[in-house]
Amino acid sequence: MSHLAVVLLVIAGALSGCGGAPVNQSVPAVAVWDPEDLSPGAAGEQGIGEVLALRVVETVRARGLSVVERQKLLLAVEELRLGSSALADESTRLRLGRITGARRMVFGGYLTVGNRVRMDLRLVDVETGKVLRTASRTGPAGGIEALLDLCGKAADELFP
Numbered sequence: 001m002s003h004l005a006v007v008l009l010v011i012a013g014a015l016s017g018c019g020g021a022p023v024n025q026s027v028p029a030v031a032v033w034d035p036e037d038l039s040p041g042a043a044g045e046q047g048i049g050e051v052l053a054l055r056v057v058e059t060v061r062a063r064g065l066s067v068v069e070r071q072k073l074l075l076a077v078e079e080l081r082l083g084s085s086a087l088a089d090e091s092t093r094l095r096l097g098r099i100t101g102a103r104r105m106v107f108g109g110y111l112t113v114g115n116r117v118r119m120d121l122r123l124v125d126v127e128t129g130k131v132l133r134t135a136s137r138t139g140p141a142g143g144i145e146a147l148l149d150l151c152g153k154a155a156d157e158l159f160p
Contacts, residue, residue: 028065028066028102028103028104029065029066029067029068029100029101029102029103029104030060030065030066030067030068030102030103030104030105030106030123031067031068031073031096031100031102031104031105031106031126032053032056032057032060032067032068032070032105032106033053033073033105033106033107033108034049034050034052034053035049035052035053035056035107035108035109035110035119035121035151036049036108036109036110037049037109037110037112038109038110038111039110039111039112039113040113048144048147050070051144051148052108052110052119052147052148052151053070053106055148055151055152055155056106056108056121056151056155056158058152058155059152059155059156059158059159060106060155060159063159065159068100068101068102072100073096073100094124094126094129098126098127102126103125103126103127104123104124104125104126104132105123105124105126106121106122106123106124106155106158107121107122107124108120108121108122108151108154110147110150110151112141114141115140115141116138116139116140116141117138117139117140117141117142117146117147117150118136118137118138118150119136119137119138119147119150119151119153119154120134120135120136120154121134121135121136121151121154121155121157121158122134122135122158123158123159133158134158135154135155135157135158136154137150137151137153137154137157138150
C-alpha cells in the first residue's frame with residue numbers, strides 16, 4: 001500500500017470517529033459533496049475529495065448542525081441510477097439533497113498551480129439553489145496535510 005493510501009486511511013478513520021457537539025435536529029441538515037480537483041491536467045489522487053469532505057463534515061458537526069450521511073447520498077444516487085456525468089451537474093446534486101432531507105449543501109474544489117493551492121467552498125440553499133456563503137483559502141502546496149488545513153480553515157469560515 002502506498003504512503004498516500006495509508007495517510008488517507010488514517011485520516012479518514014480519525015475524522016469519521018470524531019465526536020463533536022450534539023446534533024440539533026431543528027437546524028436544517030447539511031449534505032457535503034467531495035471537493036473536486038480543478039488543477040490543470042489533474043489526474044486526481046483517489047480518495048482525497050472524500051477525506052476533504054470529511055474535514056468539512058467535522059466542522060459542520062462541531063457547530064451542532066446535522067449532516068446527511070454520505071451513505072444516504074450514495075443510496076439516493078443508486079436508487080435514481082445516476083451516473084457520474086449526471087452528478088457533475090449541480091442541479092442534480094441539489095435534487096438529491098431535497099430527496100435526502102438536506103436543506104443546505106456544501107460544494108467545493110481545489111486548484112494547485114505551481115507551489116500554491118487554493119481551496120474554495122460554497123454553501124447552497126437546496127430549495128432555491130442560492131449561494132448563501134462562500135469561503136476561499138490559499139496557501140503553499142504540500143500534499144494532503146496542506147489541503148486538509150486549507151479545507152478546515154475554509155469550512156470554519158463557511159460555518160462561523
